[in-house]
Amino acid sequence: MNKDSKIYVAGHRGLVGSAIVRNLKKKGYNNLIYRTHQELDLTNQAEVREFFQREKPEYVFLAAAKVGGINANNTYPADFIYENLMIESNIIKAAHDYKVKKLLFLGSTCIYPKMAPQPIKEEYLLTDSLEETNEAYAIAKIAGLEMCKFYKKQYGDNFISCMPTNLYGPNDNFDLNNSHVLPALIRKFHEAKVNNAPNVEVWGTGKPLREFLYVDDMADGCVFLMENYDGLQHVNIGTGEELSIGELAQIVKEVVGYEGNVVFNSSMPDGTPRKLCDVSKLRELGWRHSVNLRDGLKVAYDWFNENYN
Template sequence: MKKDSKIYVAGHRGLVGSAIVRNLKSKGYTNVIGKTHKELDLTNQLEVRKFFEEEKPEYVFLAAAHVGGINANSTYPAEFIYENLEIQNNVIKAAHDFKVKKLLFLGSSCIYPKMCPQPIKEEYLLSGYLEPTNEAYALAKISGLKMCQFFKKQYGDNFISCMPTNLYGPNDNFDLETSHVMPALIRKFHEAKVNNEPFVEVWGTGKPLREFLHVDDMADGCVYLMENYDGEEHVNIGTGKEVTIRELAEIIKEVVEFNGELRFNSDKPDGTPRKLLDVSKLEGVGWKYKIELRDGIKDSYEWFVNSIK
């Protein structure tokens, strides 16, 4: 990419897209464009094709998606598979038809089987059954990844894919009904502190292991791949480190300075027992994360407090 190349970030207002925009601008890219949902409905094929025909972006980061945590995925699976397939199909096909130089598709680590060997290598994709609570979203993301591979194989399109681990940071979704575990816990602890509540309830047993990557690190990895990687196989993006949900809750409790107790509700689902990405391929390409978990949580909490002010 040249510094004045026209770069379209689909989903530029979301957690992932906004971080990619920040990273591109910090690196001196001057022609970064984005469209709000009102300006461009990515589930509408005609609107997407018109946009690509008129704007002619040279590079595309496909970060737009319909996302949510265990509760949202379990409750609305039809919306999760349908809307994500629509977005992906429309953008990837338009990128092919209107001769985009390179496209990066962002997936999710939930594409891997529930009982995957750990840490999870890229080649473990489709080697077992998916986690039922987010199967719809995972199937959509697998389809997007494969679509990029098939367009590359059949037409030579430079379409690549990356699979980030659990992300968090500025612009995250803190809605308790639809958010992921990190922002949900940050909000729960903050509200419990403000309201002087005696305890905070955490879903599940606290035993599952999770890997977390600050979204600014993820964005830096995505831009690095766009600049340096042209392979057919997707690439994991993560830290290669993990913590239990209990350990995560304890760190957030300390950062928020909540003095009450933790209570784990084992009637609620745990989800996948362990999900650690093997990031040796990404490190082999030349990139590694920089933001440690506690520092990232402090940053995310500060953003949340400022946003509700």
């Protein structure tokens, strides 16, 4: 990519897309284009094709997606599979038809098998059953990743994919009904502090192990891959470090400044027992994360305070 290359960031207002926009601007890329959902419905093929025909982007970051936590995925599986399949199918096909030079598709590590060996290597994809609580989303994301691979195989399109681990940071979704675990914990502990509540309930046993990556690190990894990688296989983006949900809750509690008790509700689902990325492929290419969890959480909590209060 050149600094004046025309770059389309799909999903620019979300957690992932907004971080990619920040990173591109920081690195001096000055010809970025994006559209809100009101301006362009990515599930509508005709609208997407008209946009690509008119704008002719040279590079595409496909960060647009319908996302949510365990509760949202369990409650709206049909919506998750339909909307994500439509978004990625429309954009990938238009990118092919209108000769986009390179496209990066962002998946999610939830696409890996529920009981995948740990840490999870890229080649473990499609080797076993998925986690039931986010199966619809995972199947849609797998389809997008495979589409990129097959367009590359059949037509030679330079479409690559990456698999970010659990993300957090500015522009996250803090809605308790459909957010991911970390922003949900930030909001729960904040509201408990404000209301002087004696306890904060955390879903599950607190035992599952998770990996968390600050979203601006993720964006830096994505731009790095766009600039340096053209391989057929997708690439994991993560920290290679993990902690339990119980340990995470304790750190969030300290960052927020809540002084009450943490209570685990073991009647609620835990999800996958362990999910840690093998990031050796990305490190061999020359990239690794730079923001530690506690520092990233402080930034995320400051953003939450500024935007949700």
